[in-house]
Amino acid sequence: MVTLLIEIKDLSYKYEERLALDEINLTIGDGEFIAIIGANGSGKSTLAKNLNGLLTPTEGRVLVDGIDTTVDVWTVRTKVGMVFQNPDNQIVGAIVEDDVAFGPENLGVDPIEIRRRVDEALSTVGMLEYKTFSPYKLSGGQKQRVAIAGVLAMQTKCIVFDEATAMLDPRGRSEVLSTIEQLHAKGMTIILITHFMEEAARASRVAVMSGGKIVRQGSPLKIFSDVKFLERIGLEVPMTVQLAARLRLKNVLTVDDLVGRLRR
Ligand SMILES: Nc1ncnc2c1ncn2[C@@H]1O[C@H](COP(=O)(O)OP(=O)(O)OP(=O)(O)O)[C@@H](O)[C@H]1O
Numbered sequence: 001m002v003t004l005l006i007e008i009k010d011l012s013y014k015y016e017e018r019l020a021l022d023e024i025n026l027t028i029g030d031g032e033f034i035a036i037i038g039a040n041g042s043g044k045s046t047l048a049k050n051l052n053g054l055l056t057p058t059e060g061r062v063l064v065d066g067i068d069t070t071v072d073v074w075t076v077r078t079k080v081g082m083v084f085q086n087p088d089n090q091i092v093g094a095i096v097e098d099d100v101a102f103g104p105e106n107l108g109v110d111p112i113e114i115r116r117r118v119d120e121a122l123s124t125v126g127m128l129e130y131k132t133f134s135p136y137k138l139s140g141g142q143k144q145r146v147a148i149a150g151v152l153a154m155q156t157k158c159i160v161f162d163e164a165t166a167m168l169d170p171r172g173r174s175e176v177l178s179t180i181e182q183l184h185a186k187g188m189t190i191i192l193i194t195h196f197m198e199e200a201a202r203a204s205r206v207a208v209m210s211g212g213k214i215v216r217q218g219s220p221l222k223i224f225s226d227v228k229f230l231e232r233i234g235l236e237v238p239m240t241v242q243l244a245a246r247l248r249l250k251n252v253l254t255v256d257d258l259v260g261r262l263r264r
């Protein structure tokens with residue numbers, strides 16, 4: 001039995017007169033790995049920001065571990081952390097360890113405990129040896145891993161990645177993605193917003209947004225096998241899925257699936 005971590009009930013959000021989220025209902029279990037996909041402007045970032053109280057609902061409610069984001073935003077932020085697209089905008093410290101310490105310092109955590117958390121978080125993302133480096137000397141992928149460490153040091157239960165790999169080169173992207181998979185394996189709840197369908201395919205559930213609504217959700221295999229639907233809402237279909245559709249193969253999502261089927 002999975003425990004609920006996030007409950008979104010009839011959530012609508014308006015920027016002045018513009019309706020960006022339209023009656024969203026979604027629940028996310030503790031330890032789940034869910035991907036959110038959708039065309040530009042479909043409302044993904046607005047939804048993300050509603051998950052930790054950076055934005056609060058115009059209508060409806062968002063509950064994190066049972067806590068309403070409009071009632072106790074500080075507790076909510078100790079449970080849900082965010083990693084955004086641009087690694088440079090997330091740097092707050094002149095050296096890596098200070099950067100990672102920033103979050104727990106703001107929470108008033110004891111300094112000795114902060115040191116311990118910083119080392120643990122940096123070691124989890126494989127950046128401990130860069131502890132005394134200036135963040136500005138790191139690659140994009142390394143900066144994003146430091147940003148992830150900053151969230152880990154706050155000991156949140158969930159991390160929302162809003163296009164966190166979009167500005168990275170292929171190497172940085174794969175570094176960050178394998179960090180995400182390791183965190184999930186350790187029990188962290190992962191919400192991955194991405195326009196890379198190959199990344200979304202790693203999640204256990206995919207939710208598709210269009211025009212401020214969640215228009216479909218299901219397993220990656222289910223979502224990605226409907227090529228016509230994805231094209232209709234303006235999403236790119238993974239190459240492996242396109243090939244499988246052309247070859248009339250079913251149940252193909254990854255390169256390995258495809259190779260396996262073609263070998264038969
Ligand atoms: N600060 C803002 N003020 C007014 N409208 C906004 C603001 N931010 C977003 N919007 C509008 O709200 C809608 C949803 O935007 P949002 O950024 O959530 O989409 P998105 O799915 O994250 O898009 P992208 O893939 O480009 O990141 C869009 O129509 C957008 O133009």
Ligand SMILES: [Mg+2]
Nearest residue numbers: 044045046162
């Ligand atoms: Mg966005």
